[in-house]
Structures are given as structure tokens and as C-alpha cells.
Amino acid sequence: MAKIIVVTSGKGGVGKTTSAAAIATGLALRGNKTIVIDFDVGLRNLDLVMGCERRVVYDLVNVIQGEAGLNQAMIRDKRVDNLFILPASQTRDKDALTSEGIERVLEELNKDFDYILCDSPAGIEQGAQLAMYYADAAVVVTNPEVSSVRDSDRILGLLASKTRRAERGEDPVKEHLLITRYNPARVDDGDMLNLEDIREILAIDLIGLIPESEAVLRASNQGIPVAHDQGSDAGQAYVDTVSRLLGEDVPLRFHEYQKKGLLSRMFGGGRR
Amino acid sequence: MSLNVDRAGLAFTFKGGMLPMTVMELTSADPERIRDQLAGKLSQSPAFFQHTPVVLSVEKLDEPHLALERICAVCRAHKLLPVAVRGGPDPVKQSAWALGLGWFPPQEIKSRNLESVGSDTPASDEEDTPTSRQEEAPASSGGRIYRGTVRSGQQLTAPDGDLVVVGAVNAGAEVLAAGSVHVYGALRGRALAGIHGDHDAGIFCRELHAELLSVAGNYKRLEDVDPRLLGRSVQVRLSDDQLTMASLD
Numbered sequence: 001m002a003k004i005i006v007v008t009s010g011k012g013g014v015g016k017t018t019s020a021a022a023i024a025t026g027l028a029l030r031g032n033k034t035i036v037i038d039f040d041v042g043l044r045n046l047d048l049v050m051g052c053e054r055r056v057v058y059d060l061v062n063v064i065q066g067e068a069g070l071n072q073a074m075i076r077d078k079r080v081d082n083l084f085i086l087p088a089s090q091t092r093d094k095d096a097l098t099s100e101g102i103e104r105v106l107e108e109l110n111k112d113f114d115y116i117l118c119d120s121p122a123g124i125e126q127g128a129q130l131a132m133y134y135a136d137a138a139v140v141v142t143n144p145e146v147s148s149v150r151d152s153d154r155i156l157g158l159l160a161s162k163t164r165r166a167e168r169g170e171d172p173v174k175e176h177l178l179i180t181r182y183n184p185a186r187v188d189d190g191d192m193l194n195l196e197d198i199r200e201i202l203a204i205d206l207i208g209l210i211p212e213s214e215a216v217l218r219a220s221n222q223g224i225p226v227a228h229d230q231g232s233d234a235g236q237a238y239v240d241t242v243s244r245l246l247g248e249d250v251p252l253r254f255h256e257y258q259k260k261g262l263l264s265r266m267f268g269g270g271r272r
Numbered sequence: 273m274s275l276n277v278d279r280a281g282l283a284f285t286f287k288g289g290m291l292p293m294t295v296m297e298l299t300s301a302d303p304e305r306i307r308d309q310l311a312g313k314l315s316q317s318p319a320f321f322q323h324t325p326v327v328l329s330v331e332k333l334d335e336p337h338l339a340l341e342r343i344c345a346v347c348r349a350h351k352l353l354p355v356a357v358r359g360g361p362d363p364v365k366q367s368a369w370a371l372g373l374g375w376f377p378p379q380e381i382k383s384r385n386l387e388s389v390g391s392d393t394p395a396s397d398e399e400d401t402p403t404s405r406q407e408e409a410p411a412s413s414g415g416r417i418y419r420g421t422v423r424s425g426q427q428l429t430a431p432d433g434d435l436v437v438v439g440a441v442n443a444g445a446e447v448l449a450a451g452s453v454h455v456y457g458a459l460r461g462r463a464l465a466g467i468h469g470d471h472d473a474g475i476f477c478r479e480l481h482a483e484l485l486s487v488a489g490n491y492k493r494l495e496d497v498d499p500r501l502l503g504r505s506v507q508v509r510l511s512d513d514q515l516t517m518a519s520l521d
Contacts, residue, residue: 153442153444156423157426160423
């Protein structure tokens with residue numbers, strides 16, 4: 001039985017695809033057979049972040065419309081053996097996805113995989129709702145800014161009402177908060193919302209906190225999920241996040257501003 | 273300023289109002305029996321009968337034709353002023369109008385109409401109202417208790433009574449009640465109490481950051497709120513058609 005996890009946010013550009021790629025990689029590195037599905041039909045990005053864009057032949061829409069088999073469309077990751085990618089279509093209309101089609105694909109994957117990650121498109125329309133509909137758990141990606149927090153709040157409302165679990169009255173979708181692009185120095189300066197404010201407003205469990213990091217941009221552009229870059233703070237933070245998803249108790253890191261040393265305070269300081 | 277100038281040129285303005293009204297619920301259509309009972313009441317509490325306006329409710333009667341004119345005469349003789357009739361079949365409605373009285377639909381239908389108006393408002397998204405997961409139990413007085421966070425885009429309504437939220441109401445969420453709204457948590461969204469016009473309704477919250485507060489149609493936006501009250505435990509009520517707020521601490 002696979003666990004279906006949707007990576008969603010409402011707002012665009014907060015790091016859904018980066019997080020989906022990094023978490024999928026982390027889960028696979030821990031020995032779980034994992035597939036990550038790009039639901040962003042028309043704005044396909046996951047293949048780029050996963051570095052497999054040149055190997056895409058068939059996509060999710062082809063599978064749903066019966067033009068290709070699932071095995072033809074799945075791409076095996078070249079770095080991690082038990083990690084697979086199911087890309088989105090770049091040419092089709094985003095209405096090409098159907099609920100029945102998605103259900104069929106997920107049921108077929110359910111037999112072989114431990115984890116199925118659904119990389120949701122931004123927004124709250126059909127694509128985003130289909131990505132979350134069959135989920136068992138959700139990772140809600142949020143930036144430390146008010147508009148992102150509000151959109152995440154909206155998504156949490158949908159998770160509680162417009163998913164299969166909600167409609168059937170089953171146990172609710174397990175909601176996890178993942179804060180990305182967190183910059184403790186700017187939080188201290190009051191430029192960004194702080195961790196506690198976000199947790200208080202959204203009132204769900206924090207699964208991880210990813211610091212704002214150059215490693216993330218570098219990883220995306222190179223097509224190597226940042227979870228591979230374990231020398232970087234962001235890479236380590238994603239590894240921590242995956243451990244927590246697997247039920248381990250890992251202390252939070254990277255959320256406090258590292259005070260400058262004495263010398264930089266004397267000569268380069270002047271903050272506040 | 274321009275508003276005042278305009279008003280000076282008008283003969284009147286229409287205003288919605290909910291006035292206290294005595295409903296005289298008839299269980300007999302016999303004017304003589306009504307007269308006897310009124311005579312007894314008049315001797316008991318003469319203060320009540322001072323041209324008091326009443327609405328004659330004939331919902332409990334099952335008679336196609338009423339001696340409405342005689343019943344009205346009996347009432348007036350006892351210093352009651354019938355102003356309208358509620359319920360009854362079409363001939364009753366016609367004779368009420370002929371006597372210069374207003375006519376109201378029967379109460380059950382009226383309250384159902386109000387509810388359907390409530391759920392037809394564009395902001396309401398039936399499937400988007402929080403339902404399945406949080407515990408919710410019908411309260412005795414037609415009120416509603418909701419445990420959990422009311423999130424952006426969600427709308428929670430108590431069409432017949434008070435609404436109690438044990439949790440926060442987030443920005444972009446809307447909570448509405450025919451009675452009062454109680455929020456045991458932060459109120460960051462919109463709260464509307466007394467949506468059917470109850471002037472005695474109030475809004476109570478543990479932490480005030482509300483986008484909009486309204487009691488019986490009188491509202492304040494966040495920027496109209498005294499900044500000293502923000503983040504505090506506050507009650508909002510109506511006094512002399514003015515929304516007043518006071519700290520509960």
C-alpha cells in the first residue's frame with residue numbers, strides 16, 4: 001500500500017516542485033520505492049528539477065488518455081534506483097486530467113510503491129484539487145510572508161472538505177507544514193513572518209523548515225534535487241524533513257539567527 | 273458632507289428596521305370569545321393596552337373565511353391596534369388588504385426563506401464550508417458550535433442562533449450568526465452577528481484582528497478599530513445604532 005502525499009501551497013513560486021523533488025529523493029534514499037507525479041499540466045517543471053527533461057517521451061496525460069502505458073511514461077531516476085518520475089504534459093490543456101484517470105493511475109501505482117508524491121500546480125482550481133483529492137497526507141509549502149500564509153490557509157480548508165477522505169468521512173488528510181525560504185536574519189529584522197506566527201495562524205504540525213539558501217537555486221538549475229547536496233543547509237533541512245515524515249523525532253535547525261562573531265560585530269555590525 | 277446636502281433635499285429615506293412587535297396568535301375565530309378574553313386581560317394589565325400595535329397571527333386557525341373586520345373592531349375596542357395579519361389562506365390575505373392591514377407569510381415559510389437567502393449569497397460556497405472533520409453538534413437554541421480553525425475562504429453560518437467557534441477565525445474566513453458570534457481564539461476574518469437584524473447580538477473574541485465586524489448591518493472595518501484594542505479580548509455590541517467595542521480584560 002502506497003502512501004499518497006500531495007505537495008501543495010495555493011500560492012505559486014513558494015517551492016512546491018523543489019520540495020516535492022527533494023522529499024521524493026530523500027524518501028527514496030532511505031530505501032522507499034517512491035514516485036513523484038507532476039500535476040502541473042501545461043507548466044511542466046518537475047522533470048527539469050529532477051534533471052530528466054531529456055528523457056521525457058510520454059507523460060501523465062498520455063497515460064490517462066490511454067495513449068501510453070504507465071511503464072512507458074515513468075522515468076527511473078538516474079541517481080537513485082527506487083525513485084521514479086511521472087512528468088506532466090507541456091502541450092496539453094490543464095483540463096486534460098480527469099478524476100477517473102488519476103484514480104486509475106494511482107491504483108496501479110499503489111501496488112508497487114511505498115510513496116506517491118503529487119506535485120500540485122499553484123492555485124485552487126481543478127488541477128490543484130485533483131492533485132490533493134486522493135491524498136493521505138499533505139505537505140503544505142509556505143513562505144514566511146502574509147500572502148503565502150493566507151493561501152496555505154485556503155488550501156488547508158480545501159484539504160478538509162474537497163478530498164476523498166473528507167467526502168467519505170474517513171480520517172482526515174494528515175496536514176504537515178513545510179516552511180521554505182526562511183531567513184532568520186530577516187525574520188529578526190521584521191521583514192519576514194516568524195516561525196511562531198505562521199504556526200499559530202495555520203495551526204498544523206511543522207514537518208520542516210528550509211532556510212533560504214543558494215543551494216536551492218543551484219540545485220534546481222542543475223537538475224539535482226537539493227536533498228543530494230548534504231553539505232548545504234537546505235539539503236540537510238530536507239533530510240530532516242524526510243526523517244520527520246518517516247516518524248522520527250528530529251530537532252529543528254536553521255530557525256535561529258546565527259549571531260555574528262565579535263569581530264564582525266565590531267567592524268561590520270551596526271544591525272538595528 | 274455631500275451626503276448631508278443630499279439628505280436635506282429628500283422628503284424621506286427608507287430604512288430597514290426590526291421593531292419589537294406583539295403577535296396575537298388566534299386559536300379561535302370567534303369574535304365573542306376573543307372579546308371575553310381581552311376584557312379579562314384588560315382588567316389585569318391595563319398598562320399593556322395603550323394602542324399597542326399587534327400582528328394577528330391566524331396560522332393556527334384552519335378557516336378559509338374569517339370575520340376579520342369584527343375581530344379588528346374587538347381589538348380596537350380594547351386599545352389594541354391591529355397592523356397586520358400573519359398567515360391564513362388567500363381570502364384572508366385579500367380581506368386583510370381590504371381593511372388596510374399588512375399581510376405576512378406564515379412563520380415557518382418565512383424562516384425557511386431567510387435561510388435560503390443566506391445560502392444563496394455569492395460568497396457562500398456550500399461545499400467549501402467546513403464540515404466533515406471537526407466535531408459539530410446542534411446546540412439547543414438553534415445555535416452552532418464549531419471546534420477547529422475556520423480557514424480562509426470558508427464560511428460558517430448559524431442561521432437561527434449563536435455561533436460559537438472554539439478556535440481561530442483566520443483572515444479571509446467569514447462567520448455569521450442570527451444571534452451573537454463567540455470566538456474562543458483569534459478573530460482575523462469577518463464576523464457578522466445579528467444577520468437577521470437582531471440589535472442585541474454581539475461579537476466576542478479572545479484576540480481581535482478582525483477584517484470586518486458587523487452587528488445587525490452596522491459594521492466597522494479593521495482600519496476603523498481603535499488600535500489599542502487590537503490583539504485584545506474584546507466585545508462588540510450595538511448601542512444607539514453605533515457599534516461600540518470594549519476590552520473584556
